[in-house]
Amino acid sequence: MTRKSISTKVVHAGERLDPQTKSLTTPIYQSSVFGFETADDMIAAFEGKPDAYIYSRIANPTIAAVEKKLAEIENGEDAILFASGLAASYAIFASLIKSGDHIISAGDIYGGTATQLKEFIPNLGVEVSFVDLINDPEVNIQKNIRPNTKFVFFETPTNPTIKIVDIEAVVRAVKKRQLLTVMDNTFASPVNQQPLSMGIDISYHSATKYLGGHDDLTAGVVIGRAEMLKQIRRYRTYVGASIDPQTAWLLGRGIKTLDVRMERQNKNALVLAKHLSTNPKVKRVFYPGLESSPYHATAKKQMSGFGGMLAFEIESDRNKMNLFIKNLEMIKLIPSLGGVETTILIPAYSSHFFMTPEERKALDISVGLIRVNTGIEYIEDIIEDFERGLQGI
Structure with a gap:
C-alpha cells in the first residue's frame, strides 16, 4: 500500500x-x-x-x-x-x-x-x-x-x-x-x-x-x-x-476499528486521569498525558496519543480493596486490558503477585495500586462509577 x-x-x-x-x-x-x-x-x-x-x-x-x-x-x-x-x-x-x-x-x-x-x-x-x-x-x-x-x-x-x-x-x-x-x-x-x-x-x-x-x-x-x-x-x-x-x-x-477505538480511549483516559487527580482519596495518578507526570515530555516526544491505560493509588489493604470493587457497578475486575469496556486490575494480587514485596516496592507496585483500562463508554458514566467505588472506602 x-x-x-x-x-x-x-x-x-x-x-x-x-x-x-x-x-x-x-x-x-x-x-x-x-x-x-x-x-x-x-x-x-x-x-x-x-x-x-x-x-x-x-x-x-x-x-x-x-x-x-x-x-x-x-x-x-x-x-x-x-x-x-x-x-x-x-x-x-x-x-x-x-x-x-x-x-x-x-x-x-x-x-x-x-x-x-x-x-x-x-x-x-x-x-x-x-x-x-x-x-x-x-x-x-x-x-x-x-x-x-x-x-x-x-x-x-x-x-x-x-x-x-x-x-x-x-x-x-x-x-x-x-x-x-x-x-x-x-x-x-x-x-x-x-x-x-x-x-x-x-x-x-x-x-x-x-x-x-x-x-x-x-x-x-x-x-x-x-x-x-x-x-x-x-x-x-x-x-x-x-x-x-x-x-x-x-x-x-x-x-479495522483500532484507530477510532484508540481515539476515544485516549480521550477518556486523559479526562479520567485529571478527575482522579482531584479526589482526596487518591494518593497518586500514573498517566503520561498529565502535564504533572515526570514522563510527560518524553511521552509527548515519541507518542501521538497517551493511550488508554492509567493507574492510581489509594490507601488500601485487602478489605478496603474488596469494598472498592464491590461498590463498582459497571467496571469489572479483569486480568487483561485493551477491550472496549472500562476494567480494573490490582497488580499486587495478579500480574505481579509472585514478586516479593521488595521487588514490587522497587517498581512502585503497592497493594493500593489500581490499573485501569479506560474503555469507550460515555466518560461521565466511567467517572461516576469510580466515584461510587471510592466513596465506599
Missing part, C-alpha cells in the same frame, strides 16, 4: 477482493492442509513460492492477510502471528539467543514476560540482567553491556505503572555497540506509537489487547524486517505456536 494514514491502513492494508468470489472481506480458510494438482506444484510450495500453502501450522491465507495488515500499520516489512503474546515474546527470545549469550532487560515489564526471563530463558544457558531503563537508560545500558550481550528488551509505556522509556535514548545506546532492540508496544498500540520508525529492530504485541480490542481472542504478533524475522517464523513453525484461522480473522476484523 502506498504511503497512507494509519486510519486508512487499519481498514485497507492486507485486504483484497477474493480472486474467485470477489468477497470484500478476507475469507476464513478453515483448513489444516492444502492440496496440490501436480508434484511440481508441491515442490514449488516447499521451495517457498509466494501464496503457495501447505499446512496451516506453517502458513494460511487468512493468517497471511492479517500479518500483512499488521506489518503495514506498524511500518514493518513482515509480521508473524502467534497463539498469544507470551508465545510471541518467547519465540523472539529463543530465536535470537544461544547458550552463553546475555540479554539486558528493563526491570519495569509485564509479570509474564519477567517470568519467562527469570525462570525459563536461563535454562537455555542465557544470562539476563534487569536494568533501570526509566532513569538514564543510555548510561545504564552502557554500564551493563558485555561482550556476549545480544539485545536489549523493554516495554513502553510500562505495565502496570505507565512509566515511559525514552526510545531514542535506548536506540542510541544500543546502536553504538551494534546490538538489537526488542520492544513490547502493547500498551501504546501502533496508533499511538511507531517504534520501528524510531529505530527499534523488533516490535511485538499481545494482540489479545488493543489490536483485537474486544476481549474475545488470544493472539500475539512480532513485527520487523523480513530478514530478521525469518528465524522467528521458523521457530513458530517447528514449535507449533501458530494462531488458528478463525482467531486471525477475528483479529483482522478488530484491527
